[in-house]
Amino acid sequence: MSPGRTGYLFALPVALFLLAGFATPIGIVAWYSLMEPRTFALTAETTLTNYRAAFTEGYGPPFFWSITGAVATTLACALLAWPTAKMLHQLAGRGAAVLTGLIAVPIFVSESVRLFGMSLFLMPGGGILAGSLRALFDVNIGTVLNTKLGVFLGMVYVHFPFMLFPLLLGVALIPQDRRDAARDLGASRWQILREVELPLAMPGLIIGALLTFVLCVGANAEAAILGGQAISVVTRAIEQRFSYAQDWPMGAALTMLVVAVTALVVFPALARIDLNKLIRR
Amino acid sequence: MIAADLSMTQDSRPVLGQAALSLQGLSRSFGSLQALSSVSLDIEEGEFFTIVGPSGSGKTTLLRILAGLDQPTEGQLLLRGRDITRLAPNKRPTAMVFQSLALFDHRTVGENVGFALKMRGIAKAKRDARARELLELVRLGAEYFDKPVTQCSGGERQRVALARVLASEPEILFFDEPLSALDYRLRKTLEVELRALQKRTGRTFVYITHSLEEAMVMSDRIGIMRDGQLVQVGSPAEIYGRPDSRFVASFMGEVNILKVAEGRLPELDLPLPGTPDGYVVLRPEALRLEEGTETGAPGFAARVAEVFRLGSRVQLHLESPAGLMIAELPAETQIRPGATARVSFAPEAAHWVAE
Numbered sequence: 001m002s003p004g005r006t007g008y009l010f011a012l013p014v015a016l017f018l019l020a021g022f023a024t025p026i027g028i029v030a031w032y033s034l035m036e037p038r039t040f041a042l043t044a045e046t047t048l049t050n051y052r053a054a055f056t057e058g059y060g061p062p063f064f065w066s067i068t069g070a071v072a073t074t075l076a077c078a079l080l081a082w083p084t085a086k087m088l089h090q091l092a093g094r095g096a097a098v099l100t101g102l103i104a105v106p107i108f109v110s111e112s113v114r115l116f117g118m119s120l121f122l123m124p125g126g127g128i129l130a131g132s133l134r135a136l137f138d139v140n141i142g143t144v145l146n147t148k149l150g151v152f153l154g155m156v157y158v159h160f161p162f163m164l165f166p167l168l169l170g171v172a173l174i175p176q177d178r179r180d181a182a183r184d185l186g187a188s189r190w191q192i193l194r195e196v197e198l199p200l201a202m203p204g205l206i207i208g209a210l211l212t213f214v215l216c217v218g219a220n221a222e223a224a225i226l227g228g229q230a231i232s233v234v235t236r237a238i239e240q241r242f243s244y245a246q247d248w249p250m251g252a253a254l255t256m257l258v259v260a261v262t263a264l265v266v267f268p269a270l271a272r273i274d275l276n277k278l279i280r281r
Numbered sequence: 282m283i284a285a286d287l288s289m290t291q292d293s294r295p296v297l298g299q300a301a302l303s304l305q306g307l308s309r310s311f312g313s314l315q316a317l318s319s320v321s322l323d324i325e326e327g328e329f330f331t332i333v334g335p336s337g338s339g340k341t342t343l344l345r346i347l348a349g350l351d352q353p354t355e356g357q358l359l360l361r362g363r364d365i366t367r368l369a370p371n372k373r374p375t376a377m378v379f380q381s382l383a384l385f386d387h388r389t390v391g392e393n394v395g396f397a398l399k400m401r402g403i404a405k406a407k408r409d410a411r412a413r414e415l416l417e418l419v420r421l422g423a424e425y426f427d428k429p430v431t432q433c434s435g436g437e438r439q440r441v442a443l444a445r446v447l448a449s450e451p452e453i454l455f456f457d458e459p460l461s462a463l464d465y466r467l468r469k470t471l472e473v474e475l476r477a478l479q480k481r482t483g484r485t486f487v488y489i490t491h492s493l494e495e496a497m498v499m500s501d502r503i504g505i506m507r508d509g510q511l512v513q514v515g516s517p518a519e520i521y522g523r524p525d526s527r528f529v530a531s532f533m534g535e536v537n538i539l540k541v542a543e544g545r546l547p548e549l550d551l552p553l554p555g556t557p558d559g560y561v562v563l564r565p566e567a568l569r570l571e572e573g574t575e576t577g578a579p580g581f582a583a584r585v586a587e588v589f590r591l592g593s594r595v596q597l598h599l600e601s602p603a604g605l606m607i608a609e610l611p612a613e614t615q616i617r618p619g620a621t622a623r624v625s626f627a628p629e630a631a632h633w634v635a636e
Contacts, residue, residue: 180350181383184370185397185449195396199387 026259033252040248050253059237059254065223066234067261070216073155074209077163080156081208085167100168103161115154115225122150122226146228154222159215163208170204171197173277203273210269214262234258299362301326301485302347302453307356309342309509316342317509319356324453324487329479331488331496333532334506340489341380341457343506347487348377348455360452371400376446377455382438384430390416390441391426397449408448415444420474436467443475447482456488460495472498493533497521505529526634530562535596537563537606541633548603549581553628559635565596567630568608571623572616580625588618599624 034046037053053059084103088096106114121128124143133139144150174197182196198205220235234254241251300323309317317339324330334340345351347358349370358366365373376397385393391412392399398408413423419440425433433441439459446454456475460468476499479486490496496503497517504514505528513520513529524530527538539546541556553561571580583606587598595614599606601624608624616622 175381175383177379177381177383178385180370181377181379181385182396182400184348184350184375184377185445186371186400187396188371188400191400195399196385 029252029255032249033256035249035252037249038247050250051257053250054253054257059234062232062234062237063257063261065231066217066258069151069155069219069231069233070213072152073159073216074163074212076152076156077160077212078167078205078209080160081163081167084164085171085204088168089171103164107161111158111221112225114158115221118154118157119145119150119226122153145226147230148227151222151227151231154226155216155219158219158222159212162211162215166204166208166211167201168204170201170208173204174200203275203277206269206273207275210266213265217258217262299326300324300359301328301361302487303359303362304347305357305359307343307346307353307358309339309346309351309353315509317346317353320509320511321356322504322511322514324485325501327483327485329476329486329488329499329501330504331490331500331502332504332506332511333490333493333496335491335532338506339509340491340506342509344377344455344457344487344489347453348375349373350377374450374452375455376449376451377457378442378446378459380457380459380461382442382459384438384441384445386429386431388430389426390421390428390430390433393430393441394444394448396445411448412444415447416440418447419444419478435463436471439463439471443478451484453485453487456486458490461490461492468495469498475499493520505532523632524562524634526636527560527562530632530634535565535607537565537568537603539563539603539631546603549601551579551581553631556631556633557635559633561631561633563606563626563631565607565609566594567626568599568606569625570597570608570610570614570616571625572620580623583622583624585616585618585620585622588616 028042031042033050034048035041035044035050036047037049088099091099122130122143122145124130124145127145129144130141133141144153178196178200179192182192187195218235220233220239223231223233223236235258238251238254238258241247241254245251302324304320304322304324307317307320308315320339320343332340332343342351346353349365349368349372353366356366357364360374385396388396391409394412394415395408398411399405403411409426413426416423416425421437421440421444425437425441430438430441442459460471463471472495475486479499488496488499493503500517502514502516503520504511505520506512507528513525515523520529521533524533530536530538539548539561541553541559541561543558544554544556545552546561569580581601583599583601585597586600586605589596589598590612591609592612594612595610595616597608597610597616599608599622606624610616
């Protein structure tokens, strides 16, 4: 049997699983989005009413906040993860495993539990942050909980590992001699970062950014637990359509729009990188 | 007075009688490991200086300190009289060709060559033009300009690396065994070209290698390193003809080393009057052979163990009272393995070393 044929054969189980567990539901949702609002039939005439409503009936702000939040979180995570990844790479062995573990372990704890923990930290008055600041420095701050800042901090906290670990692989793709050569040829630290380190670590950076961005667009626990009424995100709107409002076609249309936005970001970015480079190294 | 004034300037122009690079007691230790111990040396303006040593002798450590990629734990480094010991590599007028070449694989040949100029903020049109000139200079040709580095062969990558360091117009170029990964013929070609380029540009080249043969072809002077120390510095002829230790002598290739005690060679039971205790080095070509074991002529008896025909000459492995010895004779010599011979040498061909 030719190697190409064997490859397809090996891919068959996962292909079947994706077809049944991923493609089919998306197909059903896509079809639902074309049905009349507040109906549950799948056999009626198709209509674009739901999509028209999505652009005219106040779903703009949730979309805006979801995407803005995702972009801001991705940027903040990248800025934080770059020096962390470089430090962990340089430590290699000495303590790096412990540090990596400390960053990874919280992933095993339920996200809601972590976010409730964070809400204790951010609570006004007797919260850990506000209380400590008042007791130690006699500084009074207002509340961070139930604000956009609170949501942003929660988003960065939850998604940081998803940026960090791919970036660690990316940073490992930069050979030390390339840095030395650039420095020897007159590059400053900043020029080395821009001309050598970033381009060479780009596969890791892109994967990390995609993971973070996609997860952030789909996140709603941060806004629900830390944001109070400060912010409404699109996932919350979708959830409400499906459950409380019992308007499945509208929820389906919003879902399809989120999928479209995500696809518009993911596919061009994936086309730019060679995944093999990241894995074979 | 004028000379004193000149040496006080910070200007990095050549000054008559002043070393291009002066190494003053450079030491480097990594924890308890002493990689370099007090290396002192003056490298002259426009000189091709090669540092030769086996792996682990500290030559790469030394070169990294010269380039500024590492700092000595003790000692000073002067560039034309100016202390640059702690100066960052990007502030030094020197450039290095790395053993791995360290080309930027995510860039084209032209972008690699123009890198140093880009770092200085020189406009694209100007640095592209310069990169094309340099590609011609290293015999690659301007048509390589847009080629991705990853599509270049080993020899082409060498030339790209060379053009890339030349673009920064360095006062001194460092080479960290850049030719070691190439096949023999290409290496020979590039050695000759590198030497020609050095003459043409008049720049100071500092080259490190573990191959003395490579050093002999290219260098004005050679420094031999061992265990972090510079054990002998001299012209290729001096190093070859007058090695000052057994280490340097054996590093140069196959030589015979015999012990001297009380004016004799005890291993061969031969007199060597007037020679102090120590060792003598005998080059293979200094040995003369006469087939048969007739006594009479001064010398010693040996049996021919192996015969290797090396084209221009014949190399013999001899079983002698001193153990294995190596002789080299003209190619037309007819001698077979198993033959016995009387071996002799002119006393003046024996080069004495203390240790």
